[in-house]
Amino acid sequence: MKTVIALFDDRDEAMRAYAALQEAGYAQADLDILTNDDRDDEPKLAKMREYIPQPDVDVYLQGVSDGGTIITANVSDSAVERAAGVMSSFNMVNIKERAVTMKGVYAQLSDPAQNKNVLEVIEEDLQVGKEEVERGRMRIYTVVTEREVQQDVTLRDETLKVSRRPVNRSVSINPDLFKQKSFEMVEIDEIAKVKKTARVVEEVSLGKEVIEKIETIKETLRRQDVEIEEVKTARTFVDYDTDFRGFYTTNFSNSGVTYEELQPAFNYGHKLATTEPFRSSPWSAVEPDAKRIWEEKNPGTWEQNQTIIKYAWEKVRSER
Missing domain, CATH: 1.10.10 (Arc Repressor Mutant, subunit A)
Structure with missing residues (x-):
């Protein structure tokens, strides 16, 4: 035999669950109602510490102390799931949530790995965060190259040329006539003179263009539920x-x-x-x-x- 227990904040809700268990065929002798206003219930509540692990039992007892009602059902091993299903159809207290909010009670319930009567309902939540990853890198730098250019320019080239021509002309005699005389002429050529100047023909800059986009993340989340089914009682010989x-x-x-x-x-x-x-x-x-x-x-x-x-x-x- 095993004992199925449910805690209710509302007394009327507890009595409805009690009546539902009777309608489901559970004998009245196997059912019990525990409250804080009946002295006969005190030893029964104290005895719960013998078969309910810590700190779960503290949640139940504190609930009764605060005015709640506990319904217990002593059933066979094969009828445990069915009795639990009947009780859970009413507004009974979620023991895990109550443990977190109650003062003076541990926030954690008994470890299912150490209690074979506890099954966990597990589901995965999707949490999407952001992480910066490097997708590429770019740099700019200067490179010096050389190229040959040519340009036509007009240059003047002077050449001295001596010309002689026969002349037959009389001149007057004077003292300076046979003095030594000379005459010079300068020959000037133009040559190309190269001068370089630097000028900026283009500016290249490196920067970032930032845009924001919405990306839809699709993922498969798993959920482990606890199904309740009635196990048929073995027929007699x-x-x-x-x-x-x-x-x-x-x-x-x-x-x-x-x-x-x-x-x-x-x-x-x-x-x-x-x-x-x-x-x-x-x-x-x-x-x-x-x-x-x-x-x-x-x-x-x-x-x-x-x-x-x-x-x-x-x-x-x-x-x-």
């Missing part, structure tokens, strides 16, 4: 009487052995299929231990009963 007798009639009616003599083997197979770990394990894993237990009580009879035991195990297990 009597419920399979027709099936087992039919198997006997088909396979052993002419063997000279009565059904009543083989009934313990059918019963043993039924018990294996309703007991862990035999219920959830394959036959290859079940058979060694099943044979050992059978042989301890029925030495030397496993081989003749093995077929019946396996059939009963498979029949009961297939309907779960």
Whole structure:
């Protein structure tokens, strides 16, 4: 047996959940209502520390101390999920959120890894940030190159030229007539004179152009939910009487052995299929231990009963 617990802030909501559990078929003797105004509930509340881990139990007890109501249901292992589903359909307290807000209570609940009765609902959130990455780099620098140019220029070139021509002309005699005389003329040429000047013909600058763009990020987020389903309660051995007798009639009616003599083997197979770990394990894993237990009580009879035991195990297990 296990105990399913729910805390409600509203007493009326708690009573509706209590009534729903009764309508779902849970016996009144297995249900209980715990409050802070009933002295008979004090030992029951104190006993909760024995089966609820810390700090979860503090959340429940503090909730009752603040005027809340606890509904408990003592149910079989197979009925735990169903009872929890009935309670969760009402406005019960989210224990994790309450732990964060309550004063004097730890902000963390028990570690699911250490509590086999706790399953986590996990989902991923998308968080998009920005990071600067270098996509390219550019630099500018100067390079000196040379090129040959040419330009036509007009230059004057003087050449001295002596010309003689015959003359027959009389001159007057005077004292200076035969004095030494001279006459000079300068020959001048023009030559090209090169002068260089520098001027700016273009400016090259390096800068950044910044634009903003909207990029849509698509990502797949996972969510792990906890599904609640009702696990069928195993039928009793009597419920399979027709099936087992039919198997006997088909396979052993002419063997000279009565059904009543083989009934313990059918019963043993039924018990294996309703007991862990035999219920959830394959036959290859079940058979060694099943044979050992059978042989301890029925030495030397496993081989003749093995077929019946396996059939009963498979029949009961297939309907779960």
